Amino acid sequence: MPEIYSKYPMVKYLRKEALPTALCPGCGGGTVLNAFANAVDQLKLDPRDLVVVSGIGCSAWIASPYFLADTLHTTHGRAIAFATGVKVGLPDKKVVVISGDGDLASIGGNHLLHAARRNIDITVILVNNFIYGMTGGQVAPTTPFGAKTTTTPYRNIEHPLQISETIAAAGASYVARWTTAHVYQLIESIKKALTVKGFSLVEVISQCPVQFGRRNRMKEPAEMLRWFLKNSVPLAKARKMKPEELEGKFVIGEFVHRQRPEFTEELNKLIDEVQEHFGLKGGDDV
Amino acid sequence: MAENANTVVEKNGYLVVGKAEGIVEIDVDTFLCKGCGICVEMCPRKVFEWSKELSEKGVHYPVPVHAEKCVKCKLCELLCPDFAIAVRW
Amino acid sequence: MIIRGDEPEQIRLLRKLYKPGNYFMQGNEAVAYGALFAGCRFYAGYPITPSSEIAETMARELPKLGGYYLQMEDEIGSIAAMIGASWTGFKVMTATAGPGFSLMQENLGYAVMTETPLVLVDVQRSGPSTGQATKGAQGDFFQARWGTHGDHPIVAVSPTSGQDAFWEIIRAFNIAERLRTPVVFLFDGVLAHTRELIKIPYVDEVEITYRKLPRDEEEAKLPFGDPHGDGVPPMPLFGHGYFTHVTGSTHKENGLRDVYTPEVHDRLVRRIHRKIEKNREVYEKYEEHFTDDAEILVVSWGVTARPALGAVLKAREAGIKAGLFVPKTVHPFPGERMRELGKRVRAILVPEMNLGQMILEVQRFVNDDVLLKGVNKIGGVPLTVEEILREIRGVA
Numbered sequence: 001m002p003e004i005y006s007k008y009p010m011v012k013y014l015r016k017e018a019l020p021t022a023l024c025p026g027c028g029g030g031t032v033l034n035a036f037a038n039a040v041d042q043l044k045l046d047p048r049d050l051v052v053v054s055g056i057g058c059s060a061w062i063a064s065p066y067f068l069a070d071t072l073h074t075t076h077g078r079a080i081a082f083a084t085g086v087k088v089g090l091p092d093k094k095v096v097v098i099s100g101d102g103d104l105a106s107i108g109g110n111h112l113l114h115a116a117r118r119n120i121d122i123t124v125i126l127v128n129n130f131i132y133g134m135t136g137g138q139v140a141p142t143t144p145f146g147a148k149t150t151t152t153p154y155r156n157i158e159h160p161l162q163i164s165e166t167i168a169a170a171g172a173s174y175v176a177r178w179t180t181a182h183v184y185q186l187i188e189s190i191k192k193a194l195t196v197k198g199f200s201l202v203e204v205i206s207q208c209p210v211q212f213g214r215r216n217r218m219k220e221p222a223e224m225l226r227w228f229l230k231n232s233v234p235l236a237k238a239r240k241m242k243p244e245e246l247e248g249k250f251v252i253g254e255f256v257h258r259q260r261p262e263f264t265e266e267l268n269k270l271i272d273e274v275q276e277h278f279g280l281k282g283g284d285d286v
Numbered sequence: 287m288a289e290n291a292n293t294v295v296e297k298n299g300y301l302v303v304g305k306a307e308g309i310v311e312i313d314v315d316t317f318l319c320k321g322c323g324i325c326v327e328m329c330p331r332k333v334f335e336w337s338k339e340l341s342e343k344g345v346h347y348p349v350p351v352h353a354e355k356c357v358k359c360k361l362c363e364l365l366c367p368d369f370a371i372a373v374r375w
Numbered sequence: 376m377i378i379r380g381d382e383p384e385q386i387r388l389l390r391k392l393y394k395p396g397n398y399f400m401q402g403n404e405a406v407a408y409g410a411l412f413a414g415c416r417f418y419a420g421y422p423i424t425p426s427s428e429i430a431e432t433m434a435r436e437l438p439k440l441g442g443y444y445l446q447m448e449d450e451i452g453s454i455a456a457m458i459g460a461s462w463t464g465f466k467v468m469t470a471t472a473g474p475g476f477s478l479m480q481e482n483l484g485y486a487v488m489t490e491t492p493l494v495l496v497d498v499q500r501s502g503p504s505t506g507q508a509t510k511g512a513q514g515d516f517f518q519a520r521w522g523t524h525g526d527h528p529i530v531a532v533s534p535t536s537g538q539d540a541f542w543e544i545i546r547a548f549n550i551a552e553r554l555r556t557p558v559v560f561l562f563d564g565v566l567a568h569t570r571e572l573i574k575i576p577y578v579d580e581v582e583i584t585y586r587k588l589p590r591d592e593e594e595a596k597l598p599f600g601d602p603h604g605d606g607v608p609p610m611p612l613f614g615h616g617y618f619t620h621v622t623g624s625t626h627k628e629n630g631l632r633d634v635y636t637p638e639v640h641d642r643l644v645r646r647i648h649r650k651i652e653k654n655r656e657v658y659e660k661y662e663e664h665f666t667d668d669a670e671i672l673v674v675s676w677g678v679t680a681r682p683a684l685g686a687v688l689k690a691r692e693a694g695i696k697a698g699l700f701v702p703k704t705v706h707p708f709p710g711e712r713m714r715e716l717g718k719r720v721r722a723i724l725v726p727e728m729n730l731g732q733m734i735l736e737v738q739r740f741v742n743d744d745v746l747l748k749g750v751n752k753i754g755g756v757p758l759t760v761e762e763i764l765r766e767i768r769g770v771a
Binding site: 015017018047048051053064065068069070071072073074075078081082083084085086087088089090093110111113114267270271274275278280 | 377388391392417419438439441442443445447448449451452453455456457458459460461462463464465467481482485613614616617618619620621622623624631632
Binding site: 030 | 300301320322326365370372
């Protein structure tokens with residue numbers, strides 16, 4: 001087990017035997033891990049009350065195995081479905097999904113949509129680096145129009161999916177989008193997402209300098225961070241802009257924050273009603 | 287911030303310590319640091335400079351030579367993907 | 376609040392809800408009630424003919440027992456939710472048919488690799504593809520064995536009637552829990568929808584097992600090791616502060632991924648195989664009729680075992696020395712017994728509602744000098760006593 005010299009207090013939330021992380025130098029995923037640890041710390045959450053679920057991809061490696069909690073590393077795209085089973089089985093624990101845009105919104109799009117519709121009380125931190133990073137940099141449903149990737153070597157002819165807007169419409173209780181450059185707002189947003197009862201999504205625009213940045217003239221992580229800062233538009237302002245003006249921009253902010261009936265609560269309420277109806281409660285009549 | 291404050295930088299094994307007496311201490315763990323440069327580039331006060339020599343990992347690492355200029359915004363600490371930086375006071 | 380199924384409150388509810396006695400119900404319902412008696416309190420599924428009645432029965436009964444029914448958006452989500460819930464301590468089940476089973480294969484492999492107990496009911500129907508959706512078949516024999524990729528063992532059981540299904544599903548759960556493995560329950564569209572007399576027993580007549588839990592912190596640190604030598608590691612469930620790490624990637628005994636060291640992969644995959652191979656007494660089961668002096672052996676499984684028995688009885692009446700061998704656990708195949716029987720007979724017939732799948736397993740264990748013939752029928756109508764008897768006469 002390596003000795004960790006860092007004096008950063010958040011290190012206590014990490015699985016030390018797995019460090020240093022396998023993430024590339026400058027990967028935004030590391031910043032998300034940092035923000036998540038800060039959020040857990042500021043909320044005074046005990047990691048024993050957390051279960052973290054992830055899928056396949058670089059972003060799925062953020063919490064698994066690096067975050068010290070019960071961690072479930074699943075098959076590609078299915079993290080949210082696994083998390084649904086975990087949450088129903090352990091309704092008192094906080095179930096968090098930390099995974100990538102390809103994993104959760106491409107192959108796993110169906111599960112993301114229905115978890116939002118069900119409004120199940122899980123927190124999804126969707127790390128959007130708009131590329132399939134781990135497999136070498138192929139185009140993703142979130143890749144900007146015109147960008148170069150290994151499978152769009154000329155230019156991308158598709159337009160990216162607006163994940164936050166879509167999931168807000170599907171019924172989520174809390175949806176926000178930030179970038180890794182907006183790290184303070186990100187921490188506050190994750191705290192809120194963990195606290196809200198119902199389905200919460202925090203979409204984090206994150207830099208992948210090695211697969212995306214390098215092929216699109218931004219090979220330094222800091223260059224990508226500056227690009228995020230320059231092209232971020234707060235939601236209030238974006239609502240007044242025209243679609244053409246928003247092309248290539250990141251709309252950041254909190255999209256939705258509302259109360260809706262939550263799935264595990266409704267499920268347990270139903271069980272109660274059924275047992276009441278059939279006279280199954282109590283234990284005096286064996 | 288005091289104008290005559292001086293930053294003393296020391297390296298003990300893997301840990302780089304930049305101390306500006308009465309202001310702040312900035313530590314960098316070169317075992318975790320991968321030399322990505324986010325802290326060097328994003329610090330609003332240009333506290334860090336690249337090291338002259340390579341770390342045991344084979345990368346240049348950030349040295350907090352101007353810790354006396356630090357305003358404790360903690361962007362370096364929070365942005366660091368590798369938990370390598372600690373800003374303490 | 377994990378429900379194992381054998382808590383006093385659960386026993387009280389089972390006694391109150393399901394009085395022992397004779398009932399008239401379809402095979403699917405027998406499977407569902409059997410699962411409830413086995414302690415299953417979490418079902419995640421997706422409707423597909425001819426399995427939907429299992430889901431419907433579970434949806435109706437589980438809330439009464441405090442259990443959870445989830446209808447997921449697809450089959451893949453179903454098995455995923457099941458695995459997640461299994462790691463919180465529930466006994467879990469889903470039911471599907473051929474096309475849904477195909478969709479579940481990836482996560483079934485995940486369950487094998489992470490050693491997650493679960494029961495997957497496949498109500499076989501005519502395939503390939505959409506086929507004859509409402510008609511029974513036995514075409515998934517090898518999908519159950521090899522549907523998912525890579526070197527993996529699997530345990531699969533197949534009942535021969537609705538009543539048998541009630542007991543076999545309980546046995547399937549016990550195997551899954553005892554060996555920390557997924558178990559495939561090969562049912563079919565004929566038995567699923569046939570209504571017959573099903574006897575529901577007293578709750579006390581049913582014996583159920585729960586998975587091995589860690590006895591202390593030290594055991595909890597090795598969720599994928601072999602501390603007791605039987606190949607079955609204790610399962611440190613989520614929510615107990617063990618900080619368990621579960622991954623489908625090749626992992627060390629402590630659960631952390633290591634894909635770089637060849638020995639780690641070798642050790643892990645071989646131990647998972649050894650866990651199944653060396654624990655035969657946990658799952659091996661077969662039925663035999665008239666095999667002591669049989670010259671012609673009929674080997675059958677699932678729904679076809681019934682007309683096969685009828686044919687063998689009629690053959691005996693006619694003086695033909697026929698016998699019947701019915702593997703109840705079809706994977707791993709009871710090869711040793713098959714080999715023994717194969718030495719004593721001169722002809723073996725394998726009736727199946729497919730174009731010849733279990734016969735390939737039989738072939739592995741018998742010599743070439745034995746006449747081996749399949750009796751194959753597809754199209755959705757089960758084999759009849761007459762059809763099998765005709766074949767027996769043909770080789771007599």
